[in-house]
Amino acid sequence: MSDLCKTDDLFFNRAGMDLGRVESLAENALNGADDGELYLEYCQSEAVVFDDGQLKNASFNTSQGFGLRAVCGEVTGYSHASELSEEAIKRAAETVKTVHAGQGGNMSSPPTGTNTQLYTDDNPLSLVEFETKVKLLTDIDAYARSKDERVAQVSASLSGSWQVVQVLRPDGVRAADIRPLVRLNVTVMVAQGDRMETGSYGAGGRVDYGEYLKKETWKEAVDKALRLALVNLESVPAPAGEMEVVLGSGWPGILLHEAIGHGLEGDFNRKKTSAFSGLLGERVAAPGVTVIDDGTISDRRGSLTIDDEGTPAQKTVLIEDGILKGYMQDRMNARLMGVQSTGNGRRQSYAHAPIPRMTNTYMPAGQYDPEEILSSMDNGLYATNFGGGQVDITSGKFVFTCTEAYIVEGGKLGAPVKGATLIGNGPDILTRVSMIGNDFALDPGVGTCGKDGQGVPCGVGQPTIKIDNLTVGGTAA
Numbered sequence: 001m002s003d004l005c006k007t008d009d010l011f012f013n014r015a016g017m018d019l020g021r022v023e024s025l026a027e028n029a030l031n032g033a034d035d036g037e038l039y040l041e042y043c044q045s046e047a048v049v050f051d052d053g054q055l056k057n058a059s060f061n062t063s064q065g066f067g068l069r070a071v072c073g074e075v076t077g078y079s080h081a082s083e084l085s086e087e088a089i090k091r092a093a094e095t096v097k098t099v100h101a102g103q104g105g106n107m108s109s110p111p112t113g114t115n116t117q118l119y120t121d122d123n124p125l126s127l128v129e130f131e132t133k134v135k136l137l138t139d140i141d142a143y144a145r146s147k148d149e150r151v152a153q154v155s156a157s158l159s160g161s162w163q164v165v166q167v168l169r170p171d172g173v174r175a176a177d178i179r180p181l182v183r184l185n186v187t188v189m190v191a192q193g194d195r196m197e198t199g200s201y202g203a204g205g206r207v208d209y210g211e212y213l214k215k216e217t218w219k220e221a222v223d224k225a226l227r228l229a230l231v232n233l234e235s236v237p238a239p240a241g242e243m244e245v246v247l248g249s250g251w252p253g254i255l256l257h258e259a260i261g262h263g264l265e266g267d268f269n270r271k272k273t274s275a276f277s278g279l280l281g282e283r284v285a286a287p288g289v290t291v292i293d294d295g296t297i298s299d300r301r302g303s304l305t306i307d308d309e310g311t312p313a314q315k316t317v318l319i320e321d322g323i324l325k326g327y328m329q330d331r332m333n334a335r336l337m338g339v340q341s342t343g344n345g346r347r348q349s350y351a352h353a354p355i356p357r358m359t360n361t362y363m364p365a366g367q368y369d370p371e372e373i374l375s376s377m378d379n380g381l382y383a384t385n386f387g388g389g390q391v392d393i394t395s396g397k398f399v400f401t402c403t404e405a406y407i408v409e410g411g412k413l414g415a416p417v418k419g420a421t422l423i424g425n426g427p428d429i430l431t432r433v434s435m436i437g438n439d440f441a442l443d444p445g446v447g448t449c450g451k452d453g454q455g456v457p458c459g460v461g462q463p464t465i466k467i468d469n470l471t472v473g474g475t476a477a
Contacts, residue, residue, distance in 0.1 A: 002176075003117070003121060003176040003177060003178050003305075004166070004174060004175070004176045006121065006164075006176075006178065007164055007165070007166045007176040007178070008166075010042055010164055011040045011084065011166055015084045015085070016085075017085065017086050018086070021086055022038070022086060022089060022168065023168060023172060025038075025086065025089050025090055025093055026038040026068070026089075026093075026168050026169070026170050027171075027172075028093060029070065029092070029093030029096055029097055029170075030070050030096075030100075030107065030170040031170065032100045032101075032105055033070040033071055033072050033099070033100040033105050033107065033170075034071050034072055034073065034100075034105040034106070034107065034108060034335065035071040035107065035108045035331055035335065036068075036069045036070040036169075036170065037068075037069055037167050037168060037169050037309060037310065038066060038067075038068050038089065038167070038168040038169075039067040039068075039069070039166075039167055039168075039308065039347070039350055040066050040165065040166045040167075040168070040350070041063075041064060041065060041066070041067075041163065041164070041165050041350040042062075042063075042064045042084075042163075042164045042165075043062070043064070043161060043162065043163045043164070043349070044060070044061070044123065044125055044162045045060070045061050045063075045125075045159070045160070045161040045162075046058075046059060046060045046061070046159065046160055046161075047059050047158070047159040048130075048133050048134060048137060048157065048158050048159070049137075049156075049157045050138065050155070050156045050157070051153075051154075052153055052154075052155070053141060053154075055134060058130070058134075060125075063082065064082065064350075065080060065081055065082040065083065065349075066080060066081060066084060066088070066092070066350055067080040067347070067350040067351065067352070067353065068080070068089065068092040068095075069096065069353055070096040070097070070099045070100055071099075071331075072099050072100040072105055073105075073336075074332075074336065075099055076332070076353055077095065077096035077097075077098060077100075078096065079092035079093075079095040079096050080092070080350050080351045082350075107169075107170060107171060108331065108335055110169050110173035111173075111175070111306075111309070111310050111311035111312065111341065113173075113175055113306075113310075113312065114312045116296070116305060116312065117305055118206070118296060118297070118300075118303050118304070118305050118313070119179070119180060119206035119207065119299050120206075120207065120208065121178035121180070122180065122208055123162040123180065124162060124181075124208040124209050125160050125161075125162055127208050127209065128208075128209045128210075128213070132213070133158050133209070136158060136212070136213055136218065137156045137157070137158060139218070140154070140156040140186060140218055140222055141154045141156060143218075143219060144186070144188050144222045144225075144226060147223070147226055148190065148226060150190040150191055150192055150230070150233070151188055151189070151190055152189045152190060152191040152196065153188075154186070154187070154189075155186070155187040156184075156185065156186050156187075157183075157185045158182075158183075158184055158209070159182070159183050159185075160180070160181065160182040160183070161179075161180070161181045161182075162178075162179070162180055162181075163178075163179040163181070164176075164177075164179075165177050165179070165308065167306070167308070167309060167310035169310065173310070174310075175306050175310035176306075177304065177305045177306050179206060179304070180206050180208060181204065181205075181206055181301065181457060182204050182205065182208065182209055183203070183204030183301075183445065183446065184202060184204060184212045184217075184218065185200065185201075185202040185446075186200065186201050186202070186218075186221045186222050187199070187225060188200075188222070188225045188226045188229045189229065190226070190229045190230060190233055192233055195233065197232035197233045197235075199225045199226060199227065199229030199231070199232060200225055200228070200403075201221050201222075201224040201225040201444070202221070202444065202445075202446040203217075203221060203444035203445050203446065204444070204445040204446060205299045205300055205301050205445040206299050206300065206301065206303060207299050228385070228403070228404055231416045232404075232416065232418060234415070234416055235415070235416040235417055235418035236407075236416070236417055236418070236476075237417065237418065237474065237475040238381075238402075238405065238417035238418060238419045238420035238472065238473075238474035238475050238476060239381075239407065239417070239420075239472065239474045239476050240472055240473055240475075240476060241471070241472060241474075242469055242470065242471050243379060243380040243381060243469070243470070243472055244377045244379070244380030244408075244466065244467070244468060244469065244470075245380055245381050245382075245383060245422065245466075245470040245472065246373055246374060246377060246381070246382045246383070246408070246464060246466050247383050247384075247465050247467070248382070248383065248384035248385070248464055249370070249439045249440060249462060249463050250441035250442065250443050250444070250461060250462070251385060251386065251443040251444070251446075251460065252383060252384065252386055252462060253361070253363065253442075253460035253461045253462035254386050254400075254443070254460050255386060255389070255398070255422070256291065256361065256362070256363055256460060256462055257358060257361050257447070257449070257458065258389055258391045258398060258400070259389075259391055259396065259398040259400075259424070259425075259426030259429070260291065260426040260430065261291075261293070261358050261361045262358075262391060262393050262451070263275050263276045263393055263396060263426060263427070264276055264293075264319075264327050264328060265327065265328050265344070265356040265357070265358070266327045266328055266329040266330060266333035266334060266337060266344075266356040267330075267333050267355060267356050268393050269327050269337075270333045270336055273393060273394050274393055274394070275393075275394065275395060275396035275425075275426065275427045276324060276327075276427065279324050280324050280325070280326070281323065281324065281325075282323070283322050283323055283324075284319060284322065284323070284324045284427060284431075285319055285323075285430035285431060285433065286322055286431050286432065286433045286434065287321055287322045288321060288322065288366055288433070289319060289321070289322050289363065289430055289433050289436070290317070290319055290320050290321060290363060290364050291317075291318045291319040291361070291362075291363055292315060292316065292317055292318065292361070292362055292363075292364065293315075293316045293328050293342070293344065293358055293359055293360065294313075294314075294316070294359065294360050294361075294362070295313030295314065295315075295343055295344070295359030295360060296313050296314065296315055297360055297442075300360050300442065300445065301360075301445040301446070301447060301457045301458065301459050302358070302359040302360040302361075302447065302457055302458040302459035303359060303360060304343070304346075306343070307330075307341075307343045307344060307345045307346055307354070308345055308346050308347045309330060309331050309341070309345035309354050311331065311341045311342075311343040312343055313343040313359060314342050314343040316328060316342045316343075316344070319430075322430075326339075326342070327342075328342050328344040328356050328358060329341050329344055329345075329356055330344055330345030330346075330354055330355060330356045331345055331354075332345075333356055343359075344357055344358065344359065345357075346454075346456050347454065347456075348454035348455055348456055352453075352454050355451065355452060355454070357449060357451060357454075357456055357458075358449060358458050359458065359459065360442065360458065360459035361458070361459070361460055361461075362440075362442065362459075362460060362461035362462055363461070363462040363463065363465070364440060364463075365437065365438050365440035365463045366436025366437055366438060366463060366465075367436070367438060368435045368436060368437050368438060368464075369437070369439075370437045370439050370463075370464040372435075373435045373437055373464055374408060374411060374413065375411035375412075376411065376435065376466065377408045377411055377466070378409075378410065378411070379409055379410075380408045381402075381405055381406070381408065381417070381420060381472050382405060382406045382408050382413060383402045383404070383420065383422065384404045384406075385402065385403045385404035385405075386401065386402060386403060387400075387401040387402075387403045388400075389401060391426070395425065396425045396426040396427045396428070397424070397425050397426075398422075398423070398424060398425070398426055399422070399423050399473075400421060400422045401420075401421050402417075402420040402421065402422065404416070405417050405420045417474070418475065419474060419475035420472055420473070420474055420475075421472070421473035421474075422470060422471070422472060422473075423470075423471040423472070423473055424470050424471055429467050429470060432467050432468045432469055432470070433465055433466065433467055433468075434466050434467070435465065435466040436463055436464075436466075437463035437464030437465065439463050439464055440461065440462065440463040441461060441462075441463070442459055442460070442461035443459060443460050443461060445459065447459055447460055
């Protein structure tokens with residue numbers, strides 16, 4: 001059975017709505033608009049949290065609703081409700097009609113569908129008993145405490161969601177998607193004398209819980225969280241100043257996502273508020289630097305069979321060998337810029353209008369062995385893990401906090417450091433990338449991207465890369 005048939009049963013048969021009448025309501029509401037859609041959503045989500053030796057929280061939530069959008073030029077009318085009924089859609093239609101009243105817009109052509117399915121449509125929440133989930137977290141707690149006598153506290157959580165969406169256009173074209181999403185997180189606190197440090201590790205994707213119930217999987221998560229906590233226990237104050245910086249593979253791609261990726265989204269470039277505006281076809285990065293956004297990678301956290309406008313996800317080359325090739329586009333910004341949507345129209349839920357957002361954004365592998373990259377450094381910083389950061393899209397300036405980093409002296413890895421921050425300009429650091437490793441990796445599946453008050457799951461990735469000169473903020477006296 002196709003996703004469209006399965007979602008028809010949920011949104012129409014069970015909800016008591018008639019497909020033909022709903023399509024007529026959408027057509028009437030959007031007649032004269034340039035673009036728009038009716039977005040239907042049903043979502044189940046849960047979270048189980050184990051902390052300090054006991055079950056601290058267990059939650060389950062079900063939500064449903066619709067969002068009706070009409071686009072006229074650059075203006076968007078949006079109305080939503082948590083009620084799935086023809087009457088509620090009719091009321092919403094009266095609201096969005098005001099956006100294009102008296103206008104004579106021609107509805108944009110619909111997206112072309114595919115038969116690709118990137119992940120299972122099974123509901124992960126219903127496949128595993130609650131007791132099994134609690135036992136998993138109990139076992140994680142016991143295993144972490146058995147590994148090292150310095151373990152003082154363990155926190156573990158398992159969360160999942162099952163989101164069902166259908167997009168109805170006024171021209172009768174419909175698309176649907178059924179999206180699972182799970183995540184396992186472990187945090188370990190260690191104590192030695194009067195010093196306490198923590199380490200965390202998480203993993204997830206558009207799969208069921210099966211992989212994370214395997215001992216080898218959750219034990220690896222605990223081992224990695226504990227290793228980081230013990231590294232932090234030995235850390236020294238971070239140096240400060242301008243220096244060579246090497247970023248590790250995988251999750252450090254979050255810096256690429258924040259400092260560069262957002263600046264390559266269509267809305268910022270249409271409005272000319274991005275540091276990359278007007279630079280298509282020009283060199284914006286060092287030779288060898290390629291940046292890709294790819295929503296078609298199977299089972300990945302940031303992947304989408306279709307985006308939230310019904311456009312199939314795509315692999316979009318943004319920068320190729322240092323040359324700016326394109327931007328990530330939703331339908332509205334693509335139409336206004338005279339290009340095609342790249343399948344990057346995303347929304348947090350039915351209560352939000354879609355905007356251009358990243359899926360899985362990464363830099364592909366280069367030619368250098370990671371050891372060769374480290375040995376090429378005279379004095380600098382090797383950063384392998386990051387926490388939070390701030391970015392100014394217009395200027396490209398960023399500040400990122402390192403949660404795992406090491407001093408490098410004479411090409412040799414030195415002591416771990418605490419309190420290091422990376423300060424720079426996204427477009428500028430792209431021109432300073434001098435070595436790209438052959439160890440490409442995607443992150444373990446924990447990213448959430450925030451923009452305009454909306455959060456959506458995303459993925460990042462990169463190989464080890466060397467940046468010749470970057471400002472490091474430190475805590476050393």
